[in-house]
Amino acid sequence: MTKTIAIIGASGYTGAELIRILATHPDMRIGALCADRKAGMTIAQVFPHLRHLDLPALVTVDEVDWSGIDLAFAALPHGTSQEVVAKLPPHVKCIDLSAGFRLRDPSVYEKWYGDAHRALHLQEKAVYGLSEFYRDEIAQAHLVAGTGCNAATGMFAILPLLSAGVIDPDEIILDMFCGVSGAGRAAKEGMLHSEVSEGTHPYGLPVHRHTSEFDQEFSKAAGQKVEVTFTPHLMPANRGILCTAHVRGDADAIHAALAARYADEPFCVVLPQGEAPATRHVRGSNFVHVGVVADRRAGRVRVFAALDNLAKGSSGQAIQNANLMLGLDETAGLMLAPMFP
Ligand SMILES: NC(=O)C1=CN([C@@H]2O[C@H](COP(=O)(O)OP(=O)(O)OC[C@H]3O[C@@H](n4cnc5c(N)ncnc54)[C@H](OP(=O)(O)O)[C@@H]3O)[C@@H](O)[C@H]2O)C=CC1
Numbered sequence: 163m164t165k166t167i168a169i170i171g172a173s174g175y176t177g178a179e180l181i182r183i184l185a186t187h188p189d190m191r192i193g194a195l196c197a198d199r200k201a202g203m204t205i206a207q208v209f210p211h212l213r214h215l216d217l218p219a220l221v222t223v224d225e226v227d228w229s230g231i232d233l234a235f236a237a238l239p240h241g242t243s244q245e246v247v248a249k250l251p252p253h254v255k256c257i258d259l260s261a262g263f264r265l266r267d268p269s270v271y272e273k274w275y276g277d278a279h280r281a282l283h284l285q286e287k288a289v290y291g292l293s294e295f296y297r298d299e300i301a302q303a304h305l306v307a308g309t310g311c312n313a314a315t316g317m318f319a320i321l322p323l324l325s326a327g328v329i330d331p332d333e334i335i336l337d338m339f340c341g342v343s344g345a346g347r348a349a350k351e352g353m354l355h356s357e358v359s360e361g362t363h364p365y366g367l368p369v370h371r372h373t374s375e376f377d378q379e380f381s382k383a384a385g386q387k388v389e390v391t392f393t394p395h396l397m398p399a400n401r402g403i404l405c406t407a408h409v410r411g412d413a414d415a416i417h418a419a420l421a422a423r424y425a426d427e428p429f430c431v432v433l434p435q436g437e438a439p440a441t442r443h444v445r446g447s448n449f450v451h452v453g454v455v456a457d458r459r460a461g462r463v464r465v466f467a468a469l470d471n472l473a474k475g476s477s478g479q480a481i482q483n484a485n486l487m488l489g490l491d492e493t494a495g496l497m498l499a500p501m502f503p
């Protein structure tokens with residue numbers, strides 16, 4: 163039976179990507195679209211590229227009739243999201259795309275995000291939303307916390323290697339190159355074309371907040387405390403994240419561990435050893451490409467991962483999780499090939 167979906171934060175970038183993917187989803191229909199400042203507008207006004215779709219107008223969360231809604235995507239700033247998700251009626255399952263429910267320990271959340279958690283009773287029940295690693299828990303969950311997009315990219319490169327014990331957990335360096343849409347649609351001086359184009363620079367220094375997600379998930383996979391060095395760089399592109407991970411281990415063993423772990427994963431592609439992925443080869447899709455290239459120095463290896471921050475890094479991942487939560491085919495609506503060129 164077709165499931166009815168609400169998107170809260172439908173006028174933002176991840177909201178637009180949710181609508182774009184759901185427009186051809188075989189088992190989901192959009193029942194409500196919510197916004198804040200843009201409530202009252204039509205989707206054609208907010209996103210002209212979606213004007214061909216027959217969609218409800220944007221309303222505030224309070225105006226929604228929740229009785230017919232099966233699942234809500236919350237695509238909001240993290241503090242707001244905790245408050246909004248806490249007010250959803252009990253029958254509505256939720257996937258939160260923000261950082262609001264990702265960190266299991268509320269004191270860790272407070273340390274990294276500088277705010278007290280506003281929905282502690284929900285945090286206890288939230289499942290971390292990396293589909294390939296929490297599939298069974300997600301299928302049973304009422305609330306799923308979508309991952310950070312940088313976090314997801316690094317995890318696809320590294321998590322299987324920690325679980326398999328083929329890299330040194332104390333020697334992980336993650337350099338990441340991130341498209342501008344990762345910063346959202348709200349106007350910010352640092353995201354103007356003239357500030358971003360024709361160059362690149364590291365950001366989130368000295369320590370980006372997604373480091374807390376790496377600490378949490380890498381430590382769990384390794385069975386010991388793991389702390390990484392993570393540096394994101396802003397890339398003059400709209401979409402995409404590339405992770406270059408520097409690790410210590412044997413390239414053959416690393417490639418074999420990734421190939422084995424992802425052999426049955428429909429969205430995870432392991433490239434032949436020696437090849438590196440590119441963001442332009444996953445653009446607009448739910449695929450993640452992973453590659454392994456040995457360094458000339460024995461025991462040092464580069465592991466790469468590339469994904470689209472708005473798809474596999476957020477909205478595509480969220481729809482994959484919704485498919486699991488609603489008992490649908492996990493790949494439904496998501497098999498579209500990447501856009502190239
Ligand atoms: N962009 C990305 O690549 C990724 C983003 N995320 C996370 O997902 C979330 C959404 O990101 P993104 O789409 O980029 O953000 P945007 O800034 O593009 O959009 C934010 C949305 O939130 C809405 N909003 C804010 N407050 C309220 C409210 N009180 N009630 C209803 N709607 C409200 C805005 O509405 P209005 O326009 O009307 O003000 C807008 O639709 C964020 O937490 C972000 O950190 C996670 C992974 C990747």
Ligand SMILES: CC(=O)N[C@@H](CCC(=O)OP(=O)(O)O)C(=O)O
Pocket residue numbers: 259260261309310311312340341342343344345366372394396
């Ligand atoms: C370019 C850029 O600014 N990217 C964002 C990625 C956003 C993301 O993953 O969202 P959360 O805020 O939900 O963690 C950043 O690095 O913070």
